[in-house]
Amino acid sequence: MNLLARLTRNLALAIPVAMLLGWLYGLVAPSAWLRATIVPLTLLMVYPMMVGLQPRQLLQGGGLRAQWLAQAINFGVIPFVAHAIGRAWFPGQPYLALGLMLAALLPTSGMTIAWTGFAKGNVPAAIQMTVVGLVIGSLATPFYLQWLMGAVVPVDLAAVFRQIALVVLLPLLLGQATREWLVRRHGRERFRQEWAPRFPPLSTLGVLGVVFVALALKGGDLVARPSLLVDVLVPLLVLYALNYALSVTVGRFLLPRGDAIALVYGTVMRNLSIALALAMNAFGEAGVDAALLIAVAYVVQVQSAAWSVRLANAVFGAQPAAGADAAGGSRAKDP
Numbered sequence: 001m002n003l004l005a006r007l008t009r010n011l012a013l014a015i016p017v018a019m020l021l022g023w024l025y026g027l028v029a030p031s032a033w034l035r036a037t038i039v040p041l042t043l044l045m046v047y048p049m050m051v052g053l054q055p056r057q058l059l060q061g062g063g064l065r066a067q068w069l070a071q072a073i074n075f076g077v078i079p080f081v082a083h084a085i086g087r088a089w090f091p092g093q094p095y096l097a098l099g100l101m102l103a104a105l106l107p108t109s110g111m112t113i114a115w116t117g118f119a120k121g122n123v124p125a126a127i128q129m130t131v132v133g134l135v136i137g138s139l140a141t142p143f144y145l146q147w148l149m150g151a152v153v154p155v156d157l158a159a160v161f162r163q164i165a166l167v168v169l170l171p172l173l174l175g176q177a178t179r180e181w182l183v184r185r186h187g188r189e190r191f192r193q194e195w196a197p198r199f200p201p202l203s204t205l206g207v208l209g210v211v212f213v214a215l216a217l218k219g220g221d222l223v224a225r226p227s228l229l230v231d232v233l234v235p236l237l238v239l240y241a242l243n244y245a246l247s248v249t250v251g252r253f254l255l256p257r258g259d260a261i262a263l264v265y266g267t268v269m270r271n272l273s274i275a276l277a278l279a280m281n282a283f284g285e286a287g288v289d290a291a292l293l294i295a296v297a298y299v300v301q302v303q304s305a306a307w308s309v310r311l312a313n314a315v316f317g318a319q320p321a322a323g324a325d326a327a328g329g330s331r332a333k334d335p
Helices: 002-009 011-028 032-051 055-059 064-076 078-089 094-105 110-118 123-149 157-186 188-217 219-224 228-254 257-268 272-282 284-310 312-316
Strands: none
Touching: 002 011, 002 188, 011 188, 011 219, 011 284, 032 157, 032 188, 032 272, 064 078, 064 123, 064 228, 064 257, 078 094, 078 123, 078 228, 094 123, 094 228, 094 272, 094 284, 110 123, 110 257, 110 284, 123 157, 123 257, 123 272, 157 188, 157 272, 188 219, 188 272, 188 284, 219 228, 228 257, 228 284, 228 312, 257 284, 257 312, 272 284, 284 312
16 A cells, blocks of 8 residues: 555656556567456546545535636536647547547546645635536536547447446445445544545556556557657647646636635546546547547646646745635645
C-alpha cells in the first residue's frame, strides 16, 4: 500500500513508465492475451473511486451559480471544442478524435476534489461538481457520441450504455455497498481516517495496468509511427489550455475565490479513468487508439494541475484570512 500511495502521488511519472514498459512488452512478447485483463483492470480502476463517493453530497456544497456554470462549461462548451479540435487535427484518424471526445465528455474525478483542496478552494462545491458531473456525463456520453461522432465512428448506443453500466453503475453499487459495510463495522470516523485513504491507490494500480495493456497492444504501431505520441500531445495541450483559459476567466469575473477555484478543477479535470475504460471496452480493437490518447492525457492533466495550484494566488488573489466568508472555501473540508 505504501508503494501504491507513492505511485499515486507521482502519477505524472508513473504513467509514462507504465506506457514505456507496455510498449516494450508489446515489442518482445505476444500481447493479444492481455485483452482478457481489460475488464478486471477496468473494475479495479473504477471501483475504489466509488467507495469514497457519497450520493447525498448532491444536496450539499457551494453556490448554485458555480454548479450551473460548471455544467454549462462541461456539457455546453468543452465537448464541442474537443470535437472541433479532433476534426481539425485527426481528419483521417477518427478513433484518436474519439479519445479526445471521451475525455471531454466525462468531467470531474477525485482529482477535482484533491486539487481544489490544495489550492484552498471551496471543497464542498468541488465534491458536488464531481457527483453531478459523473451522473450527467454517464447519461449524456452515448448521445453526444452518436450526435458528434456517429458519422465517422460506429456508435452502438445500446453497447455504450451496457459498458457504462459495467464501468460506472456496477462499481458504484459495489463501492457504496463496501462503504456502508465498513461504516457499520468500524464507524464513520474510523472509516474516513483509516479505510477511505486505502482505496485510491488501488485505483492507481488499475490505471497503470490499463495503460500498460493499451501500449502493449499499440507497440507495433508506435514503431511504425514514432511521432504518434507527439501527434496526440498537441491537441491535448490545446484542449487543456482553452479549458483553463475559459474556466479561469469565468471564475474570476463571476464567482468568489473559493467557488472560482472549484469551477476550474470541476471543469478542467476529466474523469480519464472512466474515459479509458470506455475506450478499451466499448469500441473493440479500434478503441486502443482512443486509449492511447487518453493515457497521454493523464500526464498533461496531472502536470497542468500541479502548476495551476502554484499559480492560484496570483490568478485568484490570496486565500481569505481565517474567519472570512466560508464561501471562499478556506475552511472547507472533504467529508
